[in-house]
Amino acid sequence: MADTFHTRSQLDVDGKSYRYASLPKLGERFDIGHLPYSMKILLENLLRHEDGVAVLPRHIEAVAKWDAKAEPDTEIAFMPARVVLQDFTGVPCVVDLAAMRDAVVKLGGRPEQINPLIPSELVIDHSVQVDVFGRADALDLNGRIEFERNRERYGFLRWGQKAFENFKVVPPNTGIVHQVNLEHLARVVMAGDHDGEAWAYPDTVFGTDSHTTMINGIGVLGWGVGGIEAEAAMLGQPSSMLIPQVVGFKLTGKLPEGSTATDLVLTVTQMLRKHGVVGKFVEFFGDGLRHLPLADRATVGNMAPEYGATCGIFPIDAESLTYLRLSGRDEAQIALVEAYAKAQGLWHEPGAAEASYSSVLTLDMGDVRPSLAGPRRPQDRVLLEDVKENFRDNLDPLIAHRGPAAEHVPAVADYKEEGGDQPQAKRLAAKPVSNITLDDVQHQLCDGSVVIAAITSCTNTSNPAVMLGAGLLARNAVAKGLKAAPWVKTSLGPGSLVVTDYLQKAGVLDDLEKLGFFVVGYGCTTCIGNSGPLPEAVSKGIAENDLAVASVLSGNRNFEGRIHPEVKMNYLASPPLVVAYAIAGTVDIDLTNEPLGTGSDGNPVYLKDIWPSNKEIGDFIARTIGPEMFHKNYADVFKGGTRWNNIESPDGELYAWDDASTYIKNPPYFDGMTMDVGSIDDIRGARVMGIFGDSITTDHISPAGSIKKDSPAGRFLQSRGVQPADFNSYGSRRGNDDVMVRGTFANIRIKNLFFDGEEGGNTLYFGAPGSNEAKPEKMSIYDAAMKYKADGVSTVVFAGKEYGTGSSRDWAAKGTNLLGIKAVIAESFERIHRANLVGMGVLPLQFRDGENAKSHGLDGTETVDITGLDDGKAKAAKVVATRTDGSRVEFSANVLLLTPKEVEYFRHGGLLHYVLRQLAAKETS
Template sequence: MEHTAYDPFNARVVTTFEGQRVVYYRLSALQGLRSSPLDRLPYAIKILLESVLRQVDGHQITVDDVGRLANWNPQNPESLGEIPFKPARVVLQDFTGVPAVVDLATMRDYVAQAGHDPSQINPLIPVDLVIDHSVQVDAFGTPSAMTVNIDKEFERNNERYRLLKWAQGAFRNFRAIPPDTGIVHQVNLEYLASVVASVEGSDGRVLFPDSVVGTDSHTTMINGLGVLGWGVGGIEAEANMLGQPLYFVTPAVVGFKMTGTLKEGVTATDLALTVTNILRAHGVVGKFVEFFGPGVAQMGLADRATVANMAPEYGATMGYFPVDEETLLYLKQTGRDPQHVRLVEWYLKEQGLFRTAQSADPEYSEVIELDLSTVDASLAGPKRPQDRVNLSAMPKAFEDALAADTAQRGFGLSAADRQKQVPVQWEDGSQEILSQGAVVIAAITSCTNTSNPHVMIGAGLLAKKAVQRGLKVPRYVKTSLAPGSRVVTEYLRAAGLLSYLSSLGFEVVGYGCTTCIGNSGPLPNPVAQAISSNDMTVAAVLSGNRNFEGRVHPLVKANYLASPPLVVAYALAGTMRIDWSRDPLGQDREGRDVFLKDIWPSNTEIHEALAQALKPELFSQQYAQIYQANPLWNQLPEMQGDIYQWDAASTYIQKPPFFENMESPGSVIENARILALFGDSVTTDHISPAGNIALNSPAGRYLQEHGVEPKDFNSYGSRRGNHEVMMRGTFANIRIRNAMVPGTEGGFTQFIPTGDVLPIYDAAMRYQEAQTPLVVFAGKEYGTGSSRDWAAKGTKLLGVKAVIAQSFERIHRSNLVGMGVLPLQFAPGESWQSLGIKGDEQVTITLPHDLAPGAAVTVQLTSPDGTVKTFTTTARLDTPVDVEYYYNNGILQTVLNQIQ
């Protein structure tokens, strides 16, 4: 919304562009507030500054907010306090989008019951939901695979999709992009993002930089296009939609200077994994990273997007590439309107937001440098995306991982076990040998890489050369190709490469996240049986961004991220235990050894294929029909009305109880019990898994009690519209380890009053019956990973009042606050281990009466023998708004309180 009556900085400009009347708010009007030139501000800070300048209203965004941000100081930015940020738009994917719609529908019920107009609960800014997380790789390796998978997807998700179709009609400013169109971040990059946005004003179109927040952490991919954006929790996104600013502490900006160019044979994936390794080790949580230097000018847009996509893996709020000539070229290549491309260039140059070779480097909080020519081919794994391994070092690294203890992220196999081999007995009587380290999943998947034509064409060319030499993929390898948009299929087809990928089993299985989100589907029964019966340590290689434990497949313990060409190469090898420098992939038809170097495509070959196949018309044609392209979506019945008609029998969609208790949590959490003691790097996958629902888990039992057969369980991600499933799935990851029950793996704890070892959900319910509050203790980087709001929602519904950790990942900390759960941080050097906490203590947490951001909070522990121990923590309520949200029991309760 434009506030034309309030322009305290005299920044509003009315002019024309190519005969069209336009309005913008000039950043140069703020130069007088600064002692140094405005153009020395990082580009990302200037875009934030334009946002507060344009939307200053004296209430949610004040003149003081503008002045403080205009004086951004690279050395001490946090001293400026919090920034209110209202993005131009919101993007959702369906795993997080469904619960967001459920929450909005529940809020409409609450408002209607209070006698108010339910349509007050309505997005005030554009919201695009892309349905991309639900397709699963059930069928693979056959031409009919995609049809089978899409049919199953609609069978499983009919209720969820009908809810989303209702939302499309019930809410203004809300669009749903149908299933099997593409992955949200790739669709955002190729179609939704405008780089410069506009709204109708009183005397012309008001122009401003495009910006976005999304309910998926990899929203940062759009930073490669010069669009400010990052992932937030679904709770924060809902508040944004309803007109609440996003508040966050003014960030430091780390400048990442790139020089040189990538070597022959080194891909953008290798660069992204290298950057992730460097920045995660350096420490950039809560900071912006901005890329600059002559090396950036050499990078194509898709390569930039690949690096930006991985910002959650390196821990930054975002990894930003300012707009330059390459951005304009990409807009043209993807079929954007030529006049709009000219407008982007004109407006951003007017505002000093367009980077050229002559632009002065901004002043950054600190600078890291990387010579691109030093980047080598690499993978990351076997359990974390930041654990990069040079391709040449993989043989030793994998052997070390097999032998290393699980505490060192290894697999703890004895020398004898490391040599174990077992047969895979196929139904036709044939047999294969499965060794430790066998690759059983090879997936070209995820927006990180399928958005990048260079690596996708590279995979196709490698497949072509392999087929021409007569190489084949072992039968025990489950292969899949899940493009991030339909454009990818078309340019692979135009380049004549799709058929070669198909020949190796890389058939298109659908358009969605698939294996990267954990929707890898079942392994063939003979393979699954060989693994589970013999406790084999096998591997997946995927071109994704996440490889946390238990995410890809419950039977696959080792998971490696790699470029699409390397995915094909490892599929052909069938094992991680290959030394590419001396071991052949196989033999050709003449019996001659074929090595990886023999079939690896050159950059020249890739560029020639791209020039032949990649045309703007492909993008224009595919996106022209984006909302009507899926006939199964078009056939879904449409529900009408402002109020959603809940179905009490549904196991997918249920009305959550978040607004039943609107009382303040008070200032004392008294005599709480400890639910779990976790170590370092507990991810949101550990806290709220997205993948398989185990048969005998609390969630599995619930579904069976409600008439759902195990074959129809679907995944936790698809059940996020039902709080009954999701609270039972909280802390239910099969690989999570709770030190209160040593020697166990999975979501178990000790119910202290009786000593029983129970699933965490069952123990939490016993505590709730006794009206006993709960506390969770954890180590460093608690909540790493996806922006998964159910990791906070489930924690809340289990009765957890506080989480005490050594450090928190940014999004999860915000989500905890957004649900009214108190995040507390140990003092430096302290941990639950150093304090000797065993798990059987009672915990009392006392908040100061004048609770302020970052306040000291006293925690008292009482042991069973009566011994009392006290220590001091820091409240990770980082802003005054965080404090307000906490005392209101969450963000959405705050919004409802304002409506009444």
């Protein structure tokens, strides 16, 4: 490594010596004292990786002289210290690595060239579904079903754990990846050997889940990337990025009584979405940090994708050390973190001088009020007192097809105990109603009925304050004689085994169970759509009158079609509010003024009557949580239980692909690949695959939920002998491109504007060139794509703003590539998805400001030429859309190949192709 600025120094900690790249030494040459914490991390990364090729002195100088107000225009290479994966995104990563081993051998290399060069850890947390709920054996039964469904995938991951160096797997039923990362995997400061010397450097991380940003809460710079970018990092390739702007978010005051970290993060999300932080870093500072526990910081950092930022980071301070000690970290590691952070000027003290920021927002946390978000986007915050009005405002579009708006009727306030021929309580929100029978008792479902109440997602299940808050609220509710409404599917998915331990120690797990909140598994469950089936009677009731029912979950995303295909309205809420709405049974209620129900004494019970105080919650945290819990639960975290260790897995450096498998398949990306590099050519004669509106998410593009029997993927699986009961989910089958390409653009809620708002993944096929079809044929996007590929016709997609928001699913880009879509022209892109498209050889283009498909009068019947690309040198391309009558629409679109490295990737056909050729060239040179 080069050291142009002479920053190599030595740090002695408890008798051990470490080399490090000293920021204070660089500060003798440049004024870096004003730099934000996150920019100092980037600067150290460049100093340590200076090599005269990817990192040059000018790159270091550019960050050292960072102009907070300047628009990003300087490319740098960033190399994370480690990679974290979850199994939905991790399986295709390992599949790609296995395929690359085969490919590199064909190109003259060796299998072991494809091997992670930095620590890479995969946590299996996305596969458990809530099949069984509301009973004591739910955890065991869901675990058994999980292993039966995923035995082949898990066997493949066990092969990977044996075949690859620097690759570890945390088995199922341990916890959610981001919480395991926070509680155990994060080092905060890394200690590693380089060229025979011990080095200390910041812990930085790429994760194949967008909520990797949760780790920002403890001062670790990390963010979500696509699987292909993560694979490149694992193989030692730095990631190209523009030096970002950094938005400062100043926190003052402290949360008031009755408000939670969830309410805080929903407020922050709304503010930052309005401000606009896409592609930017967000950094939290201010005196309010002293009142913000580490778990609350992690909650705020977790939702960076929801407010649109690359990261939402907090500095290292005394609270960071307190958490490291609480979570059972080694004292020597804690000493290293403190010594290194102070030596580098990365340590935060209250009252310290503020850094320079590109812009600053301020929030007095004392103004935060109880809130939810919904019914379909996390940034759409609604005050608790306004939820009833919000529900009614959003109801009419969902029921418009049923005729005149339904007449609202007063809610029935209370209900009787089960037993005899007395009906269970029912709460009516709006007509029509569906009569259903559960356990021989009749109830009524209506618009707004809560059918799912789930304590789920790393965002909140990592936070003891809201989890114990939910438990104490449940205790108080049970004492009052309240029960959950019987039509509500209740579930508790703790973020880790530690959470269950402290709920049990606090004595509140029993109370949660009395309200139906039994532990169903340790994984993401409902938050990612693994909510499982609703009771048959509830499903029939919803279908009977096409009801607009609701879910309330402590998750981070509530996009259309994500939580459950039968649930049209989804609200994000804190765990205590999830419990409250399970009792209420409807969102057509003002919990600040209307009673949850009637207590056993015959009196109405209000939310304020059972809400625990901040002091009570704090006292329980102090009494119940300690390092011994973390020591016990993470002692053998990579070992796994009997089920895991009994799974069969092959041996060998090359994976033995099974052609009969519908889970794991050698992908076609490298078929016919040679060492020859291509060029970036113009696109001519393309057909329009779809025109989409704003906020098309990766859920819309590559769904992770259930596979419908009559969908292209469902028909394919049945043709391979898989029965619908054994379909599993799209997410679980991400290792098989035959399934996933058929699932691309197949979300039941996606709207192709070809069809005036009709939902479903369909398009129009205009026939082969020269066929002169009188009428285009309506069919699934997959079927049309295969016909166009057979015709030798390229396709393109038009879209609106924020295209590709949501989870960082590489399959949203991989599937787009395999469908033959050559370009996506959108008003704006989510950061990760744009990078993923580039990595898979799909060209992202952006309309000029104020322009879109509608402003140009495009309806999808056109053929499209995209010219002037000039082998990637052009910043703008000419788009010509030719209508059926021969008239033409011409406009310019910006080419979003943002760095020279991205242009190079694109010429190679994608990032993985670039890496393969580089490795093969080294072997044969």
